[in-house]
Amino acid sequence: MAMEHAGIQEQNRNYILGECIRMIYHNPSESFSIALIRVIETTEKLEEKEIVVKGYFRPLEPGDRFTFFGQLRIHPRFGIQYDVFTYKKELPKTKDSLIRFLSSDLFQGIGKRTAEKIVNHLGENAIERILSDPSVLDQIPGFPDKKIQSFVQALRENQGFEQTVVNLSKYGIGLKLAQKMYRLYHEETVQKLEEDPYQFVFDIEGFGFRRADEIGSMLNLPRNHPMRIRAGCLYVLHKWAQDGHVYAPLEQLRQELQLLLNEREESIRFDEISQIITELSEENFLVIEESRVYMPSLYFAEEGVASQIKRISGNSPETTFQEAEILKVIGQIEEQEGLSYGEEQYEAIKEALHAKVMILTGGPGTGKTTVIKGIIDAYCLLNNIDQEARKKEFLLAAPTGRAAKRMAEATGLKAQTIHRLLGWSGEDEFEFGPYQKLSGKMIIIDEFSMVDIWLANQLLKAIPDQMQVIIVGDEDQLPSVGPGQVLTDLLESGMIKISRLKEVYRQKEGSRIIQLAHDIKNDSCTPRSLEQGDDFVFIPCRDDQMGSLIEELVQRAIDRGYHPKDIQVLAPMYKTNTGIDQLNQTLQAMLNPKSAQKREIFLDDKVYRTGDKVIQLVNQPEKGVFNGDIGEITAILKQNETEEKTEQIVVLYDGREVVYTRQELIQLKHAYCISIHKSQGSEFPIVIMPVLKEYRKMLRKNLLYTAVTRCQQSLIICGDREEFLSGVMRENDRQRNTTLQTRMKEMFDKNEEDQEELSPYDFM
Numbered sequence: 232m233a234m235e236h237a238g239i240q241e242q243n244r245n246y247i248l249g250e251c252i253r254m255i256y257h258n259p260s261e262s263f264s265i266a267l268i269r270v271i272e273t274t275e276k277l278e279e280k281e282i283v284v285k286g287y288f289r290p291l292e293p294g295d296r297f298t299f300f301g302q303l304r305i306h307p308r309f310g311i312q313y314d315v316f317t318y319k320k321e322l323p324k325t326k327d328s329l330i331r332f333l334s335s336d337l338f339q340g341i342g343k344r345t346a347e348k349i350v351n352h353l354g355e356n357a358i359e360r361i362l363s364d365p366s367v368l369d370q371i372p373g374f375p376d377k378k379i380q381s382f383v384q385a386l387r388e389n390q391g392f393e394q395t396v397v398n399l400s401k402y403g404i405g406l407k408l409a410q411k412m413y414r415l416y417h418e419e420t421v422q423k424l425e426e427d428p429y430q431f432v433f434d435i436e437g438f439g440f441r442r443a444d445e446i447g448s449m450l451n452l453p454r455n456h457p458m459r460i461r462a463g464c465l466y467v468l469h470k471w472a473q474d475g476h477v478y479a480p481l482e483q484l485r486q487e488l489q490l491l492l493n494e495r496e497e498s499i500r501f502d503e504i505s506q507i508i509t510e511l512s513e514e515n516f517l518v519i520e521e522s523r524v525y526m527p528s529l530y531f532a533e534e535g536v537a538s539q540i541k542r543i544s545g546n547s548p549e550t551t552f553q554e555a556e557i558l559k560v561i562g563q564i565e566e567q568e569g570l571s572y573g574e575e576q577y578e579a580i581k582e583a584l585h586a587k588v589m590i591l592t593g594g595p596g597t598g599k600t601t602v603i604k605g606i607i608d609a610y611c612l613l614n615n616i617d618q619e620a621r622k623k624e625f626l627l628a629a630p631t632g633r634a635a636k637r638m639a640e641a642t643g644l645k646a647q648t649i650h651r652l653l654g655w656s657g658e659d660e661f662e663f664g665p666y667q668k669l670s671g672k673m674i675i676i677d678e679f680s681m682v683d684i685w686l687a688n689q690l691l692k693a694i695p696d697q698m699q700v701i702i703v704g705d706e707d708q709l710p711s712v713g714p715g716q717v718l719t720d721l722l723e724s725g726m727i728k729i730s731r732l733k734e735v736y737r738q739k740e741g742s743r744i745i746q747l748a749h750d751i752k753n754d755s756c757t758p759r760s761l762e763q764g765d766d767f768v769f770i771p772c773r774d775d776q777m778g779s780l781i782e783e784l785v786q787r788a789i790d791r792g793y794h795p796k797d798i799q800v801l802a803p804m805y806k807t808n809t810g811i812d813q814l815n816q817t818l819q820a821m822l823n824p825k826s827a828q829k830r831e832i833f834l835d836d837k838v839y840r841t842g843d844k845v846i847q848l849v850n851q852p853e854k855g856v857f858n859g860d861i862g863e864i865t866a867i868l869k870q871n872e873t874e875e876k877t878e879q880i881v882v883l884y885d886g887r888e889v890v891y892t893r894q895e896l897i898q899l900k901h902a903y904c905i906s907i908h909k910s911q912g913s914e915f916p917i918v919i920m921p922v923l924k925e926y927r928k929m930l931r932k933n934l935l936y937t938a939v940t941r942c943q944q945s946l947i948i949c950g951d952r953e954e955f956l957s958g959v960m961r962e963n964d965r966q967r968n969t970t971l972q973t974r975m976k977e978m979f980d981k982n983e984e985d986q987e988e989l990s991p992y993d994f995m
């Protein structure tokens with residue numbers, strides 16, 4: 232930000248005027264470029280005659296002259312480079328060069344004579360004059376309107392973005408953000424910004440209220456301008472949603488807003504703020520209910536979840552069974568599976584057979600997956616459903632690909648991500664919803680703690696009246712990334728049948744991992760919980776020793792016969808000294824070092840090579856890969872080796888190959904170490920988990936619980952014992968502002984008082 236604001240005083244900034252020798256790299260999707268230039272003139276302390284420039288700019292042609300404004304940096308591997316903040320194409324300045332430029336191939340239909348006329352009439356800054364007011368061309372004799380139009384268009388295309396970049400840099404806006412803005416408003420970007428900088432807070436991700444506010448000040452917009460207060464209000468509300476809340480308390484919203492708006496000792500009054508909040512609610516930009524303020528999409532999603540659950544619960548299951556019949560089939564299944572269900576497990580299966588909507592909950596290893604399989608088997612035996620029909624009658628889904636895969640492995644049936652099940656298009660559209668419902672007899676959704684209020688609403692809307700719904704999850708896991716705490720609220724609403732599993736089955740004999748998980752859950756973690764066991768060890772270690780300790784631990788696991796993909800390092804933060812990024816570099820160098828046999832491809836400062844373990848960062852339903860999927864780069868193909876004549880990177884996910892273009896590489900990250908948030912819904916044989924002082928602000932009960940419960944066989948926590956013990960005592964961020972519990976009660980009470988009344992949300 233400090234650097235971006237340097238753009239405001241362009242005159243005083245250091246620059247390099249240079250001529251492009253050649254492009255080294257260009258990523259079209261982000262317009263990220265690296266080029267080698269010859270230095271013509273510079274104010275930087277630079278002795279080199281050639282330098283690599285790097286930043287978000289379009290590809291340059293050899294010979295193009297630009298002035299680059301930026302900062303010199305020493306790259307650890309590539310030496311001295313120039314990080315470009317903004318740049319300016321050097322327009323031809325002399326009369327002759329201007330005529331040559333305007334009559335070049337860039338501008339169809341402009342010959343030398345017309346170019347001369349333009350320059351004679353408009354002078355040496357003809358281009359700037361035409362761009363700021365194309366009507367100046369009316370003065371040119373013999374220049375027909377049609378030709379003017381196409382010329383101005385071509386000139387704008389050629390100069391527009393660069394011109395916009397230069398103008399935006401006066402407001403401290405860097406190239407990357409300028410590109411996003413330009414994509415939306417093209418040549419009108421600067422005009423739009425100068426009319427209403429606050430609008431961009433909502434239009435453009437990464438354009439914060441504070442930035443808008445600074446620009447507002449530069450434009451001398453009054454500080455109590457309604458646009459400013461409105462943008463501030465929605466901004467504060469968005470922040471609450473980003474923190475997981477469904478609503479903000481009105482009083483707190485007002486106070487935060489007043490603080491935000493009066494940071495520079497303005498005196499925007501409470502009543503002015505209240506007035507704007509009322510207006511926004513009248514215009515449906517927000518919803519006020521009693522003393523709570525909601526973004527409309529969140530308000531309606533909550534209403535939707537409550538009303539859909541009421542709708543689905545309103546019917547009875549198609550068939551019911553006698554206890555004796557159930558006992559008989561359970562006996563059969565127990566024999567077949569070679570186990571004996573515990574009391575709670577048996578009750579859970581029985582409840583599920585008869586419930587319209589039920590939640591199956593319990594900590595790790597309590598048998599949730601075993602019970603899911605039991606429910607399906609019992610249902611099929613009781614209803615005479617054969618193996619083929621099973622595939623149609625049960626819908627199995629989970630929020631992540633990994634969790635869905637585990638369900639599929641456990642049940643032998645197809646399981647998919649919720650997004651895929653609902654036919655998500657990749658935009659905001661779903662194939663299945665209120666007008667086209669899913670079909671089948673029963674839906675089972677695992678890892679429900681990860682489902683936010685928006686997705687829960689979307690899912691429930693698509694469930695037909697007759698379908699039985701089994702929601703499975705552990706409320707002590709991290710809450711959903713998106714707003715809401717749907718699982719917790721549904722559990723506490725008292726309106727849904729719940730089967731709680733408490734007895735632990737996994738590694739029953741002396742598993743320290745499971746013991747530790749339960750100690751965390753029950754707030755009874757002490758130094759004894761960290762004592763060594765067959766499957767657990769805590770290794771004390773200083774922050775600065777962590778990198779080499781983790782290398783050593785990984786090496787030891789490999790020596791014991793584990794494959795690197797079975798070993799997962801989990802950490803909470805990306806950018807710290809021993810953050811995820813740094814650990815990935817260390818582990819990549821150790822597990823998949825550079826070699827003549829391995830191809831490489833660079834993205835920004837990262838190198839990806841064949842054999843690298845990578846994680847997918849976003850949902851890509853059309854390719855069948857989802858956020859959190861982990862795979863391995865199996866091939867890197869050059870342009871001339873592919874039919875499409877593009878560079879390609881092939882990643883293998885559980886036996887399935889997915890092809891990425893170079894532009895799509897930003898969807899991947901190295902996965903030797905991944906974030907605990909991204910590990911939700913996955914399990915790994917060996918988990919190594921650093922716990923350091925530098926992670927302190929992230930260390931919380933539910934984060935550590937989630938990490939510990941990802942481990943199947945061996946858990947190694949290393950670092951600071953005190954940080955771990957105080958982290959597990961730090962209350963998790965479960966206290967999210969939501970009203971789902973109340974809505975469930977209201978909705979169900981309404982049902983009892985007036986069975987016939989339908990809520991408008993039944994149709995949403």
Ligand SMILES: Nc1ncnc2c1ncn2[C@@H]1O[C@H](COP(=O)(O)OP(=O)(O)OP(=O)(O)O)[C@@H](O)[C@H]1O
Nearest residue numbers: 570571572573594595596597598599600601736737
């Ligand atoms: N009644 C039982 N008798 C014997 N073993 C059992 C029983 N129930 C579960 N198990 C075993 O305990 C282990 C954990 O069970 P399961 O995977 O179903 O639990 P879970 O609650 O789904 O765990 P997680 O959420 O951690 O994946 C499995 O190895 C399973 O075979």
